[in-house]
Amino acid sequence: MDSYCSSSILLKMSREQLVVERTRKAFLTGSTKPLKFRIQQLQCLLRFITERRKDIADAVHKDLYKSEHGTELFETLGLEGDIQLAIEKVWEWAAPRPVEKTLLTISDEVYIRPEPLGVVLIIGAWNYPWAVTLKPLVGAIAAGNAAVIKPSEISSHSAKLMEDLLPLYLDKDLYPVVTGGVTETQELLKQRFDHIFYTGNCTVGKLVMQAAAQHLTPVSLELGGKSPCFIDKNCDLNVACRRITWGKFVNCGQTCIAPDYILCEASIQSRVVEEIRKCIKEFYTEDPKTFKDYGRIVNQRHFRRVVALMEGSTVALGGDRDESQCYIAPTVLKDVTGTSTVMTEEIFGPVLPIITVSGLDEAIGFINEREKPLVVYVFSHDKKLIRRVITETSSGALLANDCLVHATVSALPFGGVGNSGMGCYQGRHGFDRLSHLRSCLIKKLNMEAVNSMRYPPHTAKKMGWVRFFLFNQVSVCRLRRMALLTLVTVVAGFLVQVKKRKQMLHYHIITHIINY
Incomplete structure (x- = not known):
């Protein structure tokens, strides 16, 4: 009976809903979080771009009558650079980021930890069907997300090639490609995502934002305008x-x-x-x-x-x-x-x-x-x-x-403002846009006497101490530099004393020899 019910539910689900469910299930396994996995997927994406360059150029020629070298110059060359940068820098981008402390948190661990958002929807545009679709994907993979990729149906040859070949290089459960037109896009927008990245015109951008609001999903809109x-x-x-x-x-x-x-x-x-x-x-x-x-x-x-x-x-x-x-x-x-x-x-x-x-x-x-x-x-x-x-x-x-x-x-x-868009991407900016920058503070269960100033009863004296400790910022980098400077000063002073003692010793030895 349970099996029958499950089959009935699956039959009622749209293709797009099934894809999103499968992608979220794959993301929840945690496989995208290790940096080694992210780098491996980015390397596979780079291999796809380089090995299939001719196929990509042929598809773009059919869509936009663009030459092979023109496609390389304006589509794949920039993608290669973005992917190589992400491979090189993802360890740095994903590392915890120390922040300034107050005197109240001087002995605590305080940092920002970039974390994956979850499942991202990327809706590409037809004018540069590879660059504007896969560049956000680079940021999504580097940040540890799963992503559903929706290429534009207007550049149909590029969309079909992406659907056929990308799953041969990337994890097909974590990075599926969904093709189709307005109906398929509308069905995708009914699903819950953790971020929607749309490149296109302002009219559709408003519809994307309206659909995202139903799930309180954040959006990045790259819209253009009259420059x-x-x-x-x-x-x-x-x-x-x-x-x-x-x-x-x-x-x-x-x-x-x-x-x-x-x-x-x-x-x-x-x-x-x-x-x-x-x-x-x-x-x-x-x-x-x-x-x-x-x-x-x-x-x-x-x-x-x-x-x-x-x-x-x-x-x-x-x-x-x-x-x-x-x-x-x-x-x-x-x-x-x-x-x-x-x-x-x-x-x-x-x-x-x-x-x-x-x-x-x-x-x-x-x-x-x-x-x-x-x-x-x-x-x-x-x-x-x-x-x-x-x-x-x-x-x-x-x-x-x-x-x-x-x-x-x-x-x-890279991004707009006002009517030309919201949010930005490219390099580290894309990584940060598709990450949750999580605030972390780790305290120890000691030094309770310091905390007494915040506990009732609240007095003027306690408020004075709170102001002193709260409003005095302490830069971790500055403290390290000061500590290093102090160490260097101490070592230099020690070496000077050693040198003086050696000089005195030489003086006494020479004086002794002369007197002898």
Whole structure:
């Protein structure tokens, strides 16, 4: 009878629910906690990336028409670096972290202990189907979590490859891959997780957060937004436009941190257009449609969405398109205003609007009137101007005189603020984001006389002692340095005394010989 009931319950459970139940059961065995196991899984993930590089490139080419070297540069190379860093540093990241003490806790053990959260749901995006899906997984594994991986169904070839091959390298119970579309994602979001990591757009981000609230599940949302790019009229326009052209049209503009629009003075708008024209020709030839390193829009729905955003604006260069191939040429729009259609949402395509402003003050005002972006870009030789942009705007990141490359610095947190997201990851930041930083204090059952000041009755005298002991911070590192300095001083003093005694001994010996 019990067996029959169990079978009936299993039949009523969805595939997604069964996967999550199995993953949680595997996590509760404690197998993810030993650092040796985490490192072994990270090594397997690295082996997957290196051994299957060609398969990954083929899948990305089918999804986004990206070249093999382009996939290596923008997908797998960064993943390899992240994994190698985690393998090297996980012992350090996972170690207990001493904190400053008060005089009340001077004899106690006080530290922070990073612990796994549990089972993490990772919902990936289609624009970089490997990097944005597996980078959070690196942090999840390093932190000792289990993870359910949901690649985007839009990049279908990459999702299928991930489903087929990843279980051959990672523990299939602890790191299962679930494929499917909206229905499968909604079913996953009904389950209880210990953290949800979502990369995508703001609309879906709100739905993810709403679903997570049912279980009080914390979330990391990497959302994007309209990242502005201010060009100072006195900067080197040739170099600035070269870097902006690269950052904008990589992956056919489908990059969350791509410069979304340019802000510049009207006096340099024509020069900016001309410099970008030269760079497009240099990077992608006269005919980008036939060039192997120029991609495609991911599908026809997104193709039509990007084309619709261009309506009502003046095309300064480019504008060619072919719906049958989801091709849109690198395009620049001029004389755009804040109310133009192209300014109503993140473009996420190879279309770059130029908005003219009277100067830096108007540019900063324009940025601050809108939702906080994922990145603010500024191009200028003037350090004071750059500092003004830093202090007077807010964004997930700020990058001066280049595009995209801040995302390659593992020591920097990658994430948004406000409408562009919450939470961050990359390197140690990803480890900490997917860990519970547990506060630990271990006291001894002695020195009870010291504790008497906190016991009733509460008197003014006791309060004076409490203030003294509570508000005097003691740095463990400083105490160690002081102890070391004291030891060095004592040893140095001892050596000086020994030297003096030797000198006196030599003096007495010589005097004795002379007198003799």
